[in-house]
Amino acid sequence: MLNTWLISWRNTTSNKKRFFFTLLAIIVGTMMLTAMLIANETTEDVFDYYEDMYVADADYWVLSEGETYPESTIAPMENDPAVTETLHALDKQTFFELEGDRTLNERSVRITGVDDQKSSLLKIPVIEGELDNEGIVLPEPVAALLDKEVGDTVRFTGMGEAKVSAITEYTQLLSSPSDWEGAESSSFRVMAPLDLLREWTGEEDALSYVRFQTDGDGEALFRKWQEKFQGTGAYIEPVVADDLQSNDIGGLYTFFYIIAALAIFISGFIVFNMIYTSVIERKKEFAIMKSLGYTKGSVSKLVLIEMVLLALIGSFVGVPLGIWMGDAFMGALLQVFQFDMVYTLNWKGPVLTAFLLSLCYPVLFSLFPIYHAGKVSILLALKEAGVKQPSSTSYVGRGLAGLVLICCVFIDHPISYAAGIAGVLLLFPLLLAGIGKLTAPLFRSFFHYPGVVAVRNLYQQINRNANTAAILAVGVAIILLLSAVIETAPEGYEKEITSTYGGDMRITSEAPWTQDDVDKLLTYKEITDVEPLSEAAPITWETVGGERRQFSVLSVREEGPVLFEEKGTEDTYASLEKESTIALGERAFDEWGGEIGDSILMNTPNGEQQYEVVDVVKTSHHAGYTAFMKEENLADEFGWSQSYDMLLTVTNNADQALRNQLWQDFGEHLSKVQTAEEEIQSTTSAITGMNELILLLMVIIIALSSVGTANTLLMNTYERRFEIGTMRALGFTKKQVKTMILSEGLLIGLSGVAGGLLSGVLFIYATSKSELMEGFMTFRLPVPTMMVALAAGIVLSIGAAWISSRSASKIDVQASLKEG
Known part of the structure; x- marks a missing residue:
């Protein structure tokens, strides 16, 4: 058994550069998968945390349909044996007394007076100071704007002054503007002892609400007082952890899953290209192994172990990097939403899920090549002189199927986008061939004969090159669609708000x-x-x-x-x-x-x-x-x-x-x-801020696709060793060989970006006409994102090609001719 693993390891690392780039693709894919899963769980935890903080340990509360109600209204209820703890609160509006020329609206503040700042019915995360039931409690943004620290004094117009006893993190109860611009439309919120606020206002018996905890579920008490409070100006409600009125983030979770799925798809396709090419190259090796007694299962097992080794290494390296990326992404995300929130990275569950998925998806994408390796015929493999290229008839059929699937995007159903992506993949050999013919004169003019050879080489491994360009195209198309949704969403919100405000x-x-x-x-x-x-x-x-x-x-x-x-x-x-x-x-x-x-x-x-x-x-x-x-x-x-x-x-x-x-x-x-x-x-500020994250993720996705480009060109170069050696023997210089490989990379990158832009435009148009969007999204091209995609796609593809071109220029002429 150990010997089998050692043989698989030797085979996996026999081509070190191919091994490196395939492993790099798995690492980057795993890193993005881990980061998005962590971001998804952490974001959910953040909002759950603040919802739970809002609820605290309270079961019910008595509110007022008017401004306040007298404390005597709830006194009989508080004496009920089922009530175990209560919290009294009074809200009053006033103004900060500040030096300078701040307007009244900028100085507006709501003071919430509570009878016990340390109550279990009230969760206040303290940063500095302590809840002593004597001083004022300020949220951190308010303390920063007022330039106040614990022990400083705060004055309120027409009321009095009090010392700051504590500074707290963000909490819904004390949610306040974080800048003076925001203060123009919304009041600050602070907390004070109830007795102090009553002393300032003279309202000794008034309450805005009372929170309380019950013994058991409290349903009987709730129903009893629900009836008794009718007509009193007070009413009772369960305290419910439901923050959906102020946090519409459901679409954010979909965004995380889309990016994670896209990373897996691109990384998996790179793995498929590599392992399939490896199986084709090793047909004679497999045939000899089978002639020596290896079974179909043992050959497939050998290749499977190679993929498991790659997946294991990729997981152990990619997952820790994903934790780091997830942390960085969460920091950037909460800044986009302009929330003064804190978060604790939820990484344990997502890491386990990401580790298992990163072990599985490279193997899943390799199942067909693994099966194909076991099915190698001994006689045919030993007879074959080269790789049989698909016929023109098969391309026509593939193209027709691709067109049909692409047209499915106009079917108003989410699954139609999967059909559209499949259509792009099927059409890409034709698209790549078409772009090759269109750009041939330009490559001849700019790169001379190496450019001509590069265009010709494009057709030698048309499927592999097309797959490489296609994964770049799919990544660009999906990111463009997300960018278009984010770019036009503010217009949809503006229209909706204007018409229904x-x-x-x-x-x-x-x-x-x-x-x-x-x-x-x-x-x-x-x-x-x-x-x-x-x-x-x-x-x-x-x-x-x-x-x-x-x-x-x-x-x-x-x-x-x-x-x-x-x-x-x-x-x-x-x-x-x-x-x-x-x-x-x-x-x-x-x-x-x-x-x-x-x-x-x-x-x-x-x-x-x-x-x-x-x-x-x-x-x-x-x-x-x-x-x-x-x-x-x-x-x-x-x-x-x-x-x-x-x-x-x-x-x-x-x-x-x-x-x-x-x-x-x-x-x-x-x-x-x-x-x-x-x-x-x-409403739109957070959406607009997401554009920067979209551009960053797009560059990462294109970089991941470029890893596939580098891997494909390395495989192409390896297979053409004899051809390149012959060209060198006939007078081709190292510079011309480099130019030829760079041209191939540029063609693949251009094709991928062009296909991605065309597909993205199609997806954007279909989405804008979808009834699911209900006119929320208009047809508009995200031009800045398209320009970034074009530049990043070309630059990173050339960078990937440069790595392969160096390997090609170093091919030993005599050794390559002997191999031929």
Whole structure:
């Protein structure tokens, strides 16, 4: 057995450069696979971590449908034996007192007062200081902007001052702007002791919410107080870990898997090319082995062990590199999303998965050559003088099949892209031959006779060269498609936000808006219309599978502001006229899992209720993870009559002065002023930032493909030793040999990039017309990405060819002629 492994190792390393480049392909493929799996798991962990931090150990909470409720409202519930721990909280809006000329909106801050900063119902990750229930707790970005450290004093307008006792990491409860620009549209958030905040405000009995923990599941207590709180202004909800309203990252996981699959595909194809060529070259060796008593199985086993050795080495080297790349990628990714988040790299599970996959995929891609090695005929192998080239008829059939498969991309189904990729692979010999003929005059002009020979050599191993160019093309095409989606997505979001935002500006208050507030807003010369918006939040509901989720329910009316686009033919507003009906945003509908006409179970301020889902609609609000109800029904049936938001229509010349005036007049309870343009910028900033990562990944993918180019040219050179030796004997210089190999590499690179650009354009066009995208993506070519692809493809292909050209120029003339 040991002898078999030693023979396989000797065979694997007999051609050291081929061994190196094949191993390099496996290492890079494994590295990218590991990195993407780690990024996928770590990203999921990051958001789970912050969701769990938001929930802490709380089971339920009592919220207010108004601004606050008296503490006496929940006193009987707190005395229930099932309640094991409580946390009281009060939110108040005010302003920082700062030196300098910062405007009111930049200084706006919401103070959350809690009765126990160390409570298990509250998870606050401290960076510096301690939670002493005496001082102010600042998030790190706020401390940095205010230039405050633990022990420094912070003053609040009209209230008082307190020392900073702790500085914390990012947490949803204290989520704050990280720069002054962001502070123009959203308030800072800090935490203070409840007693101190009550002393400042004089509200000794007011609460915004109470969190509590129960003994057991607490369902009986929940149902009991759900009924008792009706009509009190307070309502009870389960505390649910559901952050989908603020984090629409589902597509990010798909992105990770696409890149991982692409890396495996390219690396696997390189392995296939190498092992298949090796089997063809060793046919006589296998025939002799079989004539000496080796069976089909033992020959195949020998080749299989060679691949297992390569896979083992590639895994042991590639996986650790993947851990490093995954860590670097996560750092860059969270910077793109502009979150002040921390992460712990989740590498153990992904590493195990990546290790197993990296052991399997090189073997899987080699199964056909391994089987072919065992099937070698002794007589035919000893008779064969060379490699039989496919007939022109087989190319015609292959081309027709490729065209049919490529046309499948216009079938509106995700699987059609796999058919399109298969079509590209089938068509590539014809494409490579066509590009060779088209570029022949140019190569003759620029490279003279070596260029002519390079074009001719292209056809000697047309399938191998075509496969090498094809894997480059597939990589370029898929990256171009991803880049096009990312580049045009902001336009889709902008269109959706503009059409469903409901106005030009949305202002949010900590207290319900009154009619006097509306009348005052209408006196502003910049404001032409004011529309109150009721948003019941947070509201828990159940999926078809019985899992609890949480979102907001917004009020709508037909003559009011447009908050959604109707998706179906049914008139949504007319359907919502009926009692106990609701429309869901697309993401909420998908998460729910039911059908139109089914009922959804919701925990409302008026208790548990069933609502018929009458439609699914497109909306920009909470990225579609929300619901809509007729305004009157939201007040009467649902039990939510307050409006904390206003949608303003403003004149074209409205500027910063309007924002400043709003904060001046309503600053005591105003918490957020956001324009539609700011919502567009906030939604699209992370997507736009992904372009840089896409370009980086594309260069890595092209570099991986270029490893295949180098390997292919090395194999071509090895097979043409006698030919190159003859050319040298007839007067070819080393420089001309190098030029010839460089020209071959350039042809392969040009063909791969050209094929990738054409395929990418086709995929982009088909995707833009797909109903699955629903007009979200427009047909636009990502020109910068295409230019990078062209430059990187040519440069890296020439670099790969240069390595092979050096080997070709060093071929010993006499030794090569003797071999012939």
